[in-house]
Amino acid sequence: MKTDSPKIKNPYQDLFDLQKENQYNVANTAYKERKAKLNALKYALEKTYRSKLQKAMYDDFKKPILETDLTEIYQVVGEIKYAKKHLKEWMWNQYAKTPITLLGSSSWVKYEPKGVCLIISPWNFPINLTFGPLVSAIAAGNTIILKPSEMTSHTSSVMGEIIEELFPNNEVALVEGGANVSKELLELPFNHIFFTGSPSIGKLIMKSAAEHLTSVTLELGGKSPTIVDKTANLKMAAQRIVWGAFLNNGQTCVAPDYVLVHENRKEKLVEEIKKQLEKFYSNNPSTSESYSRIVNKHHFNRLVNYIENAKETGGIIEIGGDFNEKDNYLAPTIISNLPNNAKLLQEEIFGPILPIVTYKTIDEAIQYVNSHERPLALYIFSTNRKTMNHILTHTRAGSTGINNSVLQFTNHNLPFGGVNTSGIGKSHGFYGFQEFSNIRSVLKQHTIGPTSFLFPPYNKLKQKLANITIKWL
Incomplete structure (x- = not known):
């Protein structure tokens, strides 16, 4: 007689159960307790582990120390400072108006923790995009399992040390490993999942969550366009586009992915970009201590393939194009004259390659943007307020920077997130706290209210009262 084989236990079930059992203890922590946890994390990042994290990031893809400080550590420390400053008021009940028809009652909104949360973070900004959401989850009073990327293993290991030192595993735990670990974690019934990564993996996350x-x-990410109109200050635009596009070797979800420039300004913009690249990274970026590397061979080969495809389809390399496989080095590269079907114009680049596309009218540029999926970020370089407003009104994007790039991500007062294929939900500051909270509505009845006179059995008098209510109240 055949018998069903025993079901294999999920290797993370025990950890999940510990956090599930402890979730209400953590949920009921007061402001001071949550603040103490945030302070401990802040101290670890600023003092105890800062040099180890800097070294780990360099070991993973030669990220410059200053860039690690500014784009990783400073961003999380800033998130902590902002949360600490506002957390007490976020935790208060938010009172709401009560209509006259509910006379005798009061109403409020209570932000309560969602429960056991899973944060899956990417490799490109591993500290920022792991600990940033963690700050929001702690502030909201959740228990959390973190799953950082295996591609930046040195950094993941140090982050694991930090979590193990600061938190019991029934409160916050970090799990290392590859895609199989994420798959096993996603089988568990978390109360909330926070994922940062590609749209293709985002779809799989959403399917698992639906179960x-x-x-x-x-x-998520996608192709973030940068529109440069004919009134733009090209020197300033080039400086800020180059910084945003080649920061972290272009491996940034909100980096300018392609530039749409008025056809009469294209040559001048390329000239200014070249000047800025030399200023930032010298004539030989491979020797610059300010220029990092592609994270691994897989992504290096993907990007080289994009360049080869660009050449095959008639693209013109205006700047760069050289690479060194041994070092995962790819020079800052500007490419023009690409056909619409070129891979660089169809797929998210996520590397130090910037295509340039020309347009004749601003509506043509808008049409080009709207023919693609809605981006995580859209950038506008212009000195014409009417043009700025026209672009904002006729496009859709998760965020927008005007006469700058990437910096909207750093403002903790602004929500950060995408729309449709570039993301669902928002993070940072209050918006991150809200994302990890259930917004619970509460109505409390204090005295007998007018609704009591409308209970069954129904009669003509109650019908008249209903008619008056519908018409006047």
């Missing part, structure tokens, strides 16, 4: 009707925050 348990788990809410999700998806911070």
Whole structure:
């Protein structure tokens, strides 16, 4: 007689159960307790582990120390400072108006923790995009399992040390490993999942979450356009585009992915970009201590393939194009004259390659943007307020920077997130706290209210009262 084979236990079930059992203890922590946890994390990042994290990031893809400080550590420390400053008021009940028809009652909104949360973070900004959402989850009073990327293993290991030192595993735990670990974690019925990564993986995350009707925050990517109109200050535009596009070797979800420039300004813009690249990274970026590397061979080969495809389809390399496979080095590269079907114009680049596309009218540029999926970020370089407003009104994007790039991500007062294929939900500051909270509505009846006179059995008098209510109240 055949018998069903025993079901293999999920290797992370025990950890999940510990956090599930402890979730209400953590949920009921007061402001001072949550603040103490945030202070401990802040101290670890600023003091205890800062040099180890800097070294780990360099070991993973030669990220410059200053860039690690500014784009990783400073961003999380800033998130902590902002949360600490506002957390007490975020935790208060938010009172709401009560209509006259509910006379005798009061209403309010209570932000309560969602429960056991999973944060899956990417490799490109591993500290920022792991600990940033963690700050929001702690502030909201959740228990959390972190799953950082295996591609930046040195950094993941140090982050694991930090979590193990600061938190019991029934409160916050970090799990290392590859895609199989993420798959096993996603089988568990988390109360919320926060994922940062590509749209293709985001779809798989959402499918897994649907099995348990788990809410999700998806911070995805896509192709973020940069529109440079004929009134733009090209020297300033080039400086800020180059900084945003080649920061972290272009491996940034909100980096300018391609530039749409008025056809009469294209040559001048390329000239200014070249000047800025030399200023930032010298004539030989491979020797610059300010220029990092592609994270691994897989992504290096993908990017080289994009350049080869560009050449085959008639693209013109205006700047750069050289590479060194041994070092995962790819020079800052500007490419023009690409056909619409070129891979660089169809797929998210996520590397130090910037295509330039020309347009004749601003509406042509807008049409080009709107023919693609809605981006995580859209950038506008212009001195014409009417043009700025026209672009904002006729496009859709998760965020927008005007006469700058990437910096909207750093403002903790602004929500950060995408729209449709570039993401679902928002993070940072209050918006991150809200994302990890259930917004619970509460109505309390204090005295007998007018609704009591409308209970069954129904009669003509109650019908008249209903008619008056519908018409006047």
